[in-house]
Amino acid sequence: MTRDNERLPFLQIHPKDNVLVALSDLPEGFEVNFAGQQFALRQAVKAKHKFTIEDIAQDGDVFMYGVLVGKVNVALATGELISTENLRHAAEDFRLGERKIEWQKPDVSAIADRTFDGFHRSNGAVGTANYWLVIPLVFCENRNVLTLKSALEEKLGYRVQSADYSNEVDELIRQYQSGADVTQLLEADLSPTAIDRTPNRLFPNVDGVKFLNHDMGCGGTRMDSDALCGLLAGYITHPNVAGATVLSLGCQHAQASILRDEIAKRDPKFDKPLYVFEQQFEGTEQRLMQNAIKSTFAGLTIANQLKREPAPLSKLCVGLECGGSDGFSGISANPALGYLSDLLVTLGGSVILAEFPELCGVEQEMSDRCMDEPMAEKFIHLMRTYNAKAEADGSGFYMNPSPGNIRDGLITDAIKSAGAAKKGGSSPVQAVVDYPELANTPGLNLLCTPGNDVESTTAEVGAGANIVLFTTGLGTPTGNPIAPVIKIATNTKTYERMPDIIDLNCGTIIDGEESIAESAHRILDYVIEVASGREICKAVQLGQDDFIPWRRGVSL
Structure with a gap:
């Protein structure tokens, strides 16, 4: 996303796309000037949602991120809002294809010598905590x-030291005993209790x-x-x-x-x-x-x-996760993590991309990026087997988006998946791993897990992630017992509304204040501080020790 696009109230993610994403609330009748054409919106379009830029016949294709993300149930005219009523999930079929492992490595000269202070183990691994x-x-x-x-x-x-709300209860008791009615109790001014986290x-x-x-x-x-x-x-x-x-x-x-x-x-x-x-x-x-x-x-x-000692960034193994995603996830925080992933891979570090139900629709791209055909075949087999099991139990990948996802613009699984996959950057896939095995090969690892936030985070850490980067559009407190989980907001409103559980804001990309690359470097700076124990992320401060093993039955 370029700065020029960021100044507009809408965005075309890929030149092949036949819908635009609203970056702010747009009223009915809003005049859109795009690519030499001018048209008015036929309905109001809320921020994060999409509208058509061409007429689409019934059962016609809708493209986002350059891939098929759905088919329309009825004919749509230019300027129509895309919704659950007029769009159904659809994705391209996939097969074993040619290797596409050439990629443009980012410039890492400015960070090549940077280190973090970690706990060195006898087997050569380095921990970000002890x-x-x-x-x-x-x-x-x-x-x-x-x-x-x-x-x-x-x-x-x-x-x-968790929040103690007993003082608030004492105040309500006092007011009740003094004769306060229901309205007065609901409007009571309750002062928060200070927490000593030293x-x-x-x-x-x-x-x-x-x-x-x-x-x-x-x-x-x-x-x-x-x-x-x-x-x-x-x-x-x-x-x-x-x-x-x-x-x-x-x-x-x-x-x-x-x-x-x-x-x-x-x-x-x-x-x-x-x-x-x-x-x-x-x-x-x-x-x-x-x-x-x-x-x-x-x-x-x-x-x-054991004491902390300097270690190169190649000793980081970063789990990539998203939860409570929204229509901005795939154009702000997720691509920022993708850029950061490419930085770490170039430095010799490891990254883990999981949540296989959220790779639905981008299977061809991910399998083509696998280093060899056996690896690609393994990925294809895991995806097909998982989806078949889900469908047999009456819950295919197409049912993955949650009510919150849909409300904030992710109305098909393919839309959600195409944005979620951006966390994996552009480097070749070095390993395809089934749960619960290790996935710490230097480079990009694909780990088969559900899309469930905690089950997937639990699995990524078990696979070797010594830090987890977690993007969220709606907000979530998810953490892990042994690995710092850094929460990154996809939009500024959520970041400002939930500062107690979210660490960083990538809404700056949507707001036009920062590029994806600049955001990635800012996230990396924070990662180094957390990995060194100099910064404590919110999930650790709150003791958010979520741990849910995956039962190999269906979990999306």
Whole structure:
């Protein structure tokens, strides 16, 4: 998007597109001057939504980002609003094609020598944080994990100070007892309580002890329990993790032996402290808890010996995520991440593009960018298998857009996907990975995950992402227990409305204040500060430790 286009109240994303995106609310009758033609809008068009720039016959094609994104249900005239009533999802078929792996690398001379201060592991990986994990192998141990959390978190200085609204309740009680009616109570002026987030940690070089809960490990399919072990192994071997305490019941599907095998697959020379306790072997809960507490405390003394040291940016593995997307996602924050992705790839770093339902419609491009045919065939197989399973369960990719997506301009899955794919930049695909395997090959990695924000973020971190960049148009608090999740707004209104959960604003691109490249470099500056521990992103400040393993059933 050029600065000239940004001065206009609408935008054509690709020369092939036969619709324009409204960058601000446009009234009915608004005169559009574009590409030598002049016409009036037939309906009001809200910002983020689209309107036609040519007559389109019934069942005719609609193009955005240069790809097919839908077919019209009725004939549309020039200047018509595109809506769910007149447009249905459609996407081009895809097949194994020619390799298209030539690309224009961005200039990285200004950042080639930049570093971040991270935690260096014995296997060569570098963490952006240093955590201890407490993990249940099965849901039966969730209560014991929470018991450990209650015993350890506050005493060690890791309890996140959440907002306390008890003073507000006290004020309402006081007014009610003084005779306030319903209207007065609803209009009561409640002063917020100040929050002290200053940490007072016993182990200053350990960023936290994270307690993961889940509802898996037994009772489901063996495939799901095996995948859980793989995911947990990804977290234990993660560069942001110093060691782990694992609680097992003993009889569940997700056996400790399977977990150890998965750890060995990911790190054959694994040497982090790992303490595994089986309740059926330990006997009493008291014995289990005391042994787990002693081992965890001892492990923390080991973890505290590690300190941050400089590392090249090639040691970053960045997960690319979007959630609560809107009609500006694909023209502001997502392409900014795409540019940043290309910067990191050029420097030798790794990026992970996931959310396969949100690659629907751009399969041909992504498969053509795979380095070799076997890799392209693997991507095609994963996409087709996933969509077929979704359709068999009555929920194909076409059902992916949420009510919020649709309300803010993403009215078909292909529109949403074409914009979401922009996060992956233009570099060749170096690896195609199925969940829950590692996806940290230098370059662009495609990781098969659902589009669900938390399931996908959980998977990206398990696959090796030591930091996650998360774009949002509507706003979301999503975070992760062990990797910083940096939230980036696609529009200025959302950024200003939700400053407590969003870190950066790419609405500057829509507002014409910044180019995509300038925005990408600004994001990279912040990434380096967060990766070095000098800045704490909002999700970490709030203790937003979202962790949801993916059951391999349908989840979009």
